[in-house]
Amino acid sequence: MGTFLYALGIIILGLCIGKVIRWLVESQRLPASLGIGRILKLLVRFVLLGINPLILIGAFWIVDLSEFNLIYLPILGVTTIILGGLLGIAVGKLLKLNRAQTGSLFVSGAFVNLGSFGTLFCFLLFGEASLAFVALFRIFEEFVYYTVAFPIAKAFGTKQGEEDNRSVILKILKDPFIIVSFTAIVIGGCLNLSSLERPIFYGHLNQTLVPISTLLLLIPIGFSMNFKSVKGYLRESFFISAIKFVIVPGIITTMAFLFGMGEMHNGMVLGVILVLSAMPPAVSSLIPPQLFKLDVDLANSSWLLNTALLFIVLPILYFVVQLF
Numbered sequence: 001m002g003t004f005l006y007a008l009g010i011i012i013l014g015l016c017i018g019k020v021i022r023w024l025v026e027s028q029r030l031p032a033s034l035g036i037g038r039i040l041k042l043l044v045r046f047v048l049l050g051i052n053p054l055i056l057i058g059a060f061w062i063v064d065l066s067e068f069n070l071i072y073l074p075i076l077g078v079t080t081i082i083l084g085g086l087l088g089i090a091v092g093k094l095l096k097l098n099r100a101q102t103g104s105l106f107v108s109g110a111f112v113n114l115g116s117f118g119t120l121f122c123f124l125l126f127g128e129a130s131l132a133f134v135a136l137f138r139i140f141e142e143f144v145y146y147t148v149a150f151p152i153a154k155a156f157g158t159k160q161g162e163e164d165n166r167s168v169i170l171k172i173l174k175d176p177f178i179i180v181s182f183t184a185i186v187i188g189g190c191l192n193l194s195s196l197e198r199p200i201f202y203g204h205l206n207q208t209l210v211p212i213s214t215l216l217l218l219i220p221i222g223f224s225m226n227f228k229s230v231k232g233y234l235r236e237s238f239f240i241s242a243i244k245f246v247i248v249p250g251i252i253t254t255m256a257f258l259f260g261m262g263e264m265h266n267g268m269v270l271g272v273i274l275v276l277s278a279m280p281p282a283v284s285s286l287i288p289p290q291l292f293k294l295d296v297d298l299a300n301s302s303w304l305l306n307t308a309l310l311f312i313v314l315p316i317l318y319f320v321v322q323l324f
Contacts, residue, residue, distance in 0.1 A: 006211075007124050008311060011117075014215045018222020040220040048177050051213045053184035058206045059131035060188025061198045064265070072259045073136040073273070076252055077114075080277045081144050084248050085110030085152065091239045101236070103156025103294040108240045108302040110149045111285035114138045116221075118276045120214040121314065125275065125321055126268050128206050133265075133272045135185055142178050150288060157292030221283055225304060233301035240281065240302045245313050249278035267324030274324075275317055280306035 021040075024030040088109025092102025112118070114137070122130040191198070256262070256273045264270065281303045289299040 007121055007314060010120065010211055010215050011218060011310065014218025015222035015225065018219040019225065021219070022223045022225075036223075040223055043216055044220055047213045047216050049180050051209050051216075053180050055131060055206055055209050055213065056135055056181065056184035057188040057191070058198065058202045059128055059135065060185055061191045061202070063129045063132035063192070065132065065189070065192065067264055069259060069261050069264060070133070070136060070269070072256065072261060073133060073269075074139045076256055076259075076273055077137040077276070078140050078144050079255070080112060080248060080252050081110050081141065082148065083251060084112065084243055085149060087243045087247060088240065091236070091243070095236065095239070097236070099156045100293065101295045101298050103153050103292065104289050104296075104298040104302070105236060105240065106156065107149065107153050107285045107288045107294070108281045108299060108306075109243050110152075111145065111282040112141075112244075112276070113279045113282040113307075114141060114276055115282070116214045116217040117310065118279045120210060121275050121317070122272050123210045125318065126271055128203060128210075129265070130268055130272050131206075131210070132188075133269055134276065135181075137273065137276050139182075139185070142175065145284065153288035153294065154292045157289075157294045221307075224283075224286075233298045234305070236298055237302045237305040241306055241309055244280055244306055245278050245309070249274055252277035262324075267321075271321040271324045274321065278313065278317060280310060280313075 021030070021036060025032075025036050030036060085106045086109070088105035088107070089102055091109075092105045097105070114134070118138075119131065119134050122134050253270065253274045256270055261273070262270050281299075283303070285303055286296075286299050288294060289296045
């Protein structure tokens with residue numbers, strides 16, 4: 001019980017800090033010259049390029065990666081993204097929405113909050129060793145977003161200028177977040193194979209870094225939250241809830257079980273897969289609607305409502321994983 005209360009506490013604190021900063025800016029108690037938006041972007045970069053690599057290196061250094069079935073983790077991660085997006089399109093067709101609205105449902109279904117929420121919950125529920133499995137699950141996440149999700153979202157909307165496949169691939173290869181994450185995984189994997197013992201302090205360090213990184217990533221989210229957009233798209237947002245919290249995790253977890261992953265690491269791997277496949281839309285799901293003239297309010301509504309539903313979903317996940 002204390003585990004998910006701690007997780008919820010971190011979420012509430014991060015979002016509230018962000019909202020307070022937004023209120024201070026809008027009430028002009030914080031001068032515009034401070035450049036709060038730029039500071040928050042730098043904060044995200046600091047977490048993704050500074051803190052997260054340290055966490056990944058430490059996690060991969062100690063985890064047992066010898067089981068062949070772990071190769072299915074990246075496959076299941078990609079399937080989670082694609083399946084959620086396709087179901088979003090199906091809902092758009094079912095509800096007879098226009099192309100812009102259907103495109104927003106696609107990105108809400110496809111983009112998954114694996115980074116802040118998924119990582120934190122797995123860490124708190126299963127411990128530091130689970131972070132390596134989290135990294136394997138989402139190892140192709142950005143690649144699929146750039147090469148599959150963004151082009152599909154663009155097909156539902158419009159954008160000035162065209163971008164060929166070569167420029168997309170180059171963007172992926174030059175993305176510092178992808179480069180740093182892969183480098184951290186390789187370094188951690190090499191240390192895992194070496195005879196070097198991980199220092200004892202590293203475990204205590206990760207115990208601190210994981211919740212701090214999540215807290216810092218939630219502050220910009222709280223800053224950008226817009227509650228006014230929810231009321232107009234409750235029906236569509238609840239359809240996304242069914243996709244995110246019931247259909248996709250049910251299918252992905254069943255696939256993992258059929259792949260023989262049910263007993264791996266005493267059920268930890270299956271639990272990680274369940275938690276990650278049951279996460280709400282990522283903040284990045286709000287970017288394509290702005291770029292490609294999709295329904296921005298629908299995307300905002302879906303993201304906000306389903307993020308709020310974590311307060312109901314997380315306790316359920318907590319009790320379910322106890323059965324593994």
